[in-house]
Amino acid sequence: MGEPHRVGIVGTGWISGAYLETLGNHPAVTIAAVADLDTSRAASVAAGIPGCRALPVDDLLREDSIATVLNLTIPAAHASIALAAIASNKQVYGEKPLAADMPAAVSLLERAAASGVEVGCAPDTVLGTGVQTARAVIDAGVIGQPLSAVAVMATPGHERWHHQPDFYYRPGGGPLLDMGPYYLTALVHLLGPVAAVTGASSRRRDTRVIGSGPRAGERIPVTVDTHVSGILHHTSGALSTITTSFDAVRTTAAPIEVHGETSTLAVPDPNLFAGDVRLFELGAAEWRSVPPSAGYADAARGIGLLDMLTTPSPRASGALALHVLDAMTSLLRSAEEGRRIELTTTTERPDPVPLVPAATWRRSPA
Structure with a gap:
């Protein structure tokens, strides 16, 4: 040791x-x-x-x-x-x-x-049992050929709870760069890298009001778009649509749904490590839950660093993060220029995470 x-x-x-x-x-x-x-x-x-x-x-x-x-x-x-x-x-x-x-x-x-x-x-949330179990279902061929996915993140804005929310509304912030990494990283794990994107975005308010803390009531400027939608053209041929918004009140949409030839898979919130993976098979009468079969069990922030220190091919890698950033910034540029943008990067789909009990990863030496 x-x-x-x-x-x-x-x-x-x-x-x-x-x-x-x-x-x-x-x-x-x-x-x-x-x-x-x-x-x-x-x-x-x-x-x-x-x-x-x-x-x-x-x-x-x-x-x-x-x-x-x-x-x-x-x-x-x-x-x-x-x-x-x-x-x-x-x-x-x-x-x-x-x-x-x-x-x-x-x-x-x-x-x-x-x-x-x-x-x-980060994010390393995608290494938990939620996204990894969903990936295991896809990789086992349960849904048939993956055809498309839908990802939705909709909130009324972080200024309602964050005491210092200014950076969310400046360049480098906004709903896509803030929350998009969770969804796009999950989509790469599930469906592979992205070849091109098409985006649209809007900004309906030029200021926001801080809702709590010592600065409650203070009005701050908004200099980035606060609602971003886009289409991701995966190299596999699958199409994903993504919406990230700081303008919505609430949504009933699943965080991510993957549609295959024979089933639809509901994927839990990629901002969390675990959650209920559900499957609706062709001809079925209702959704059924899929028990956890992959991922770091009971994981929490920092599991990506531990993975980097203990595995030969880190799953929360800089190369993956670069590709996700490429997809996000290309979506924003596509929205601004009104055209499809080809990405300049690609990445390997990270290795899947087998089911690793909490007692195992919590005592693993570097």
């Missing part, structure tokens, strides 16, 4: 707590240091982790004892933090999206390849 893998976290906002629930006591990793622009917040987080130090961001990125940087900053900072970590010869695992735009993301992966370091990226 080797020493635990030493990880430094940059960004100690709300999402860091979710990662620490998984990684804080995992035998494969040690959270050696944390950093944040809010130094008091970093100090508070470090105080709750045995042996952890609160460091300035630049010091953490240069710290020789840290092997991997967990990048939990806001999207606008994803590329700069990752590039600085790579310059110090560290692996990087980051929150989605990989970067705010394609040039920055491409540069990031080129630098990583030149330095021989691994890059991973």
Whole structure:
């Protein structure tokens, strides 16, 4: 048994707590240091982790004892933090999206390849039993040839609950770049990579009102489209339609439905690790539930990092995240230009995850 893998976290906002629930006591990793622009917040987080130090961001990125940087900053900072970590010869695992735009993301992966370091990226929710069980059903041929899929994410906007929602409504934000990675990553797992996209989008309000917290009632500007719809042309020949919206009140649509020649498969929310996978077979009278048969059981945020550290072909890879970003930014460009856009990237469908009990992955060494 080797020493635990030493990880430094940059960004100690709300999402860091979710990662620490998984990684804080995992035998494969040690959270050696944390950093944040809010130094008091970093100090508070470090105080709750045995042996952890609160460091300035630049010091953490240069710290020789840290092997991997967990990048939990806001999207606008994803590329700069990752590039600085790579310059110090560290692996990087980051929150989605990989970067705010394609040039920055491409540069990031080129630098990583030149330095021989691994890059991973959320979402890792798709490695749980929800999406992986659905994938196992498709791969077993139960639905016949997959023909199409429909993905829907509709909310009235994050400003209703988030105390600092500004970045959701600036370039690099919006419903597609914020929530689209969950849906598009799931669709790549289920149906394979995307060859081209056709998109449309709208923005009906130029301001939003913060609904809670110390800034409640404050009006903030909206500079990105807040409703995005599109068609994904998969290389397999399947067609997916996706809608992501910060303008809707609620929807009854399933998060994802995959339609095959002989069955329709209802896939649970890809923002969650688990959920009810349901199948409606040709000639059946009703839906039936499919028991979990694949994926990390009882998984939580950070399983993608553990997967990166323990498997030869990381499933939450930088290459997959780049392809998803390519699809999203191409959808937005298609909406702006009114034409079909061919993607400049492709990716291998990640390896499927067999059913891994929680007791197994929670004690797996790096």
